[in-house]
Amino acid sequence: MRTLKFLLQKEFRQIFRDPSIIRIIFIMPVIQLMILPWAADYEMKNIKLSVVDHDHSDYSRQLVSKITASGYFILTDYHNSYSRSLKSVEQDKSDLILEIPAQFEKALVKENEARLFMALNAINGVKASLGSAYLRSIIQDFNHEIRNEWIQFPRFNPEPSIEIASSNWFNPLMNYKFFMVPGILVILLTMVGANLAAINIVREKEIGTIEQINVTPIKKYHFILGKLIPFWILGLVVLSLGLTISWLVYGIIPSGSFLTIYVFAGIYLLAVLGLGLLVSTYASNQQQAMLISFFLMMIFILLGGLYTSIESMPAWARAITKANPVAYFIEVMRRVVLKGSGLADIWDHLLIVGAFAVGLNGWAVWSYRKRS
Amino acid sequence: MFILLGMPIVQIIIFGFALTNEVKNAKIAILDPSKDAASISLTGELNESRYFDVAQNVFSYNEIEKAFRKGKIKLAVIFPQHFAEDLEHFNKAGIQLIADASDPNVANTLVNYASAIINDYQKRVTDDKKLPYTIDTEMRMLYNPQLKGAYNFVPGVMAMVLLLVCTMMTAITIVKEKELGTMEVMLVSPIQPLMIVIAKAIPYLLLSIINISSILLLSVFVLEVPINGSLVLLVMESILFTLVSLALGLLISSGAGSQQTAMFISLVGMFLPTIMFSGFMFPIENMPLPLRIISNIVPAKWYYSIVKSVMIKGVGLEAIWKETLILAGMMVFFIALAVKKFKIRLE
Secondary structure, X not given: OHHXXXXXXXXXXXXXXXXXXXXXXXXXXXXXXXXXXXXXXXXXXXXXXXXXXXXOOHHHHHHHHHHHHOOOEEEEEEEOOHHHHHHHXXXXXXXXXXXXXXXXXXXXXXXXXXXXXXXXXXXXXXXXXXXXXXXHHHXXXXXXXXXXXXXXXXXXXXXXXXXXXXXXXXXXXXXXXXXXXXXXXXXHHHHXXXXXXXXXXXXXXXXXXXXXXXXXXXXXXXXXXHHHHHHHHHHHHHHHHHHHXXXXXXXXXXXXXXXXXXXXXXXXXXXXXXXXHHHHHHOOOHHHHHHHXXXXXXXXXXXXXXXXOHHHOOHHHHHHHHOOHXXXXXXXXXXXXXXXXXXXXXXXXXXXXXXXXXHHHHHHHHHOOOOO | OHHHHHHHHHHHHHHHHHOOOOOOOEEEEEEOOOOOHHHHHHHHHHHHOOOEEEEEEEOOHHHHHHHHHOOOOOEEEEOOOOHHHHHHHHOEEEEEEEEEOOOHHHHHHHHHHHHHHHHHHHHHHOOOOOOOOEEEEXXXXXXXXOOOOHHHHHHHHHHHXXXXXXXXXXXXXXXXXXXXXXXXXXXXXXXXXXXXXXXXXXXXXHHHHHHHHHHHHHHHHHOOOOXXXXXXXHHHHHHHHHHHHHHHHHHHHHHOOOHHHHHHHHHHHHHHHHHHHOOOOOOHHHOOHHHHHHHOOOHHHHHHHHHHHHHHHOOOHHHHHHHHHHHHHXXXXXXXXXXXXXXXXXX
8 A cells, every 4th residue: 555655646746747748637628618519519500591582572572581580591692593592502602592483472372372492402411401491390380371361260170280299308498518518528538538548658668767667566556556546536637627617607517416427437537547558558659659549539539429429320330339438428428417317327337337447457457567 | 551541441431431410210209198090100100210219118207207317218209198089080189299409409300300200191191181372392402312411421531531640640750850860960961941841741642642542432432422523623622631731740740849749739639620620510600700710720621611512512613712722822831831940950
């Protein structure tokens, strides 16, 4: 135990001796938490609409003003040439074209039926389908209003209809930040944990101080523990910093308990640090360690379900996610912060990440050779 | 060497397939107290569509909440007590949809898809009596009729992979010579700094051309993204973007103090901004103004837009000349800055 205490003293001194590390550890989370959630907004708004109006009637103008009043769309042009609108889409000046044919109002009133045409830039499929759904619902509303102008409906509805009522749980304001911030906290922890831990041992190898430790009777697991604990504590500090910022700046308070978050974070940190240590025991210089840990981290983070959802991935990618501790933590963070899930709800994830922690660290201890 | 040539391939394959914002196979739960022919057949239709997977049949609201908490479902469909009867006798029946709005877009999309399926069912069940004064809307999806997610993401992955690999390649080169000491030899010779910088870029340019070809081949044949525009134009633009990334790497290398710093800046420092501001992950138009201004500085943003235009929309140079000019300007700027920072005396 005494050896451990001395080791820890040495580690902390070394870490704080290097000012760039401190800066990275504390400034990076702050910057990321401040900037990322503002950038990461998937909500569909400000859809650029180009209107081709061949009719120029009362109804066509009413429709256009109703659409622009909705707030989802920005009118980029209003003229009567479809090819000009198409050019506008080609140059990315508009996302969506609405064409109102000639005689639109006349056809609607005299023949009971009129058509409208929509063309959408569907490169971003989700944007196109949501944009078209919004536009269609505005058009349907407009249709309803016109119908009510002309007919009085009997109380008995002549048409069988299914009414759909929808409600949104857990994020009724549909605020995207609630979705992204928990995930961003996870990324912070992962980057700090894996990268720093990985570089650490390798740097000692490069500087040569590792030789000195190797000739002492310090046991392998003491050594590894001595490396793990300081970064573990730092990781928890970064987590607390992150939680404070998300409360101060975004007003996000976890619906679940802090205890759950910290317990899971503690075990997750062990897993991630274990990964970093593992990389560093195998890498022979800092570049390799950086490259490999960055490469792995990038894969884990991008496939972790933060930016794109895991269900949309093909089966083989989903299988890989099962081996990805980041994915589990992102899930858990979101559930605890937004839905108030407790330890009972996430114990299965906890167990899996715990297994990772034990496995990775065990491997690191076993593979660390005192003689190289 | 393996990393330089192999990493892009691995990354394109993994990210090209796995990253998409399409919604499919979403797990849903059904609460159906009436269990009549209508509700069962509607449930069947929901299950058959590729968007939904009926994961659970529940019997109470409590179970629904629990299922949401455990993350097992994203949407719950709730039928009333006498669904078919209500529909027949009163011509009106209600269905409730409850969505997990943790991800608001997915929630909206799922509600929309479910409503569309329900409305389709309704149209089929009633005979096609048209209401008076109906506006019909016809829709055409341009460029991507099947709404494939890859069309949006693969160009972005291409930009990200090219940028990261090329920047990293050159970021180390100048600094390494400084650390190894071979820089002295070059400094005492009469070679101009501009020549040194350009000479460093050219071998990596050749390597990058190999990378570009492998990325394009993979995108077309493995990820099934077509090249609707001119291949020549696409390759030229890719080479331009590569030059910009190489120049950026050289700039980092000229200014960095150690290999470690150079690598750190080029990998970690480039990774997040590229993802954030290039536009393929997060829509730029949603960002507040200061961030939108920053995104104009990120080269990947312009390249992503060029690739989408040429590969998927199939347009020619006349539509993308502005972006091309901006990239060319960036390349000149970075090289000039790299030459300026190149110290001709040892510290």
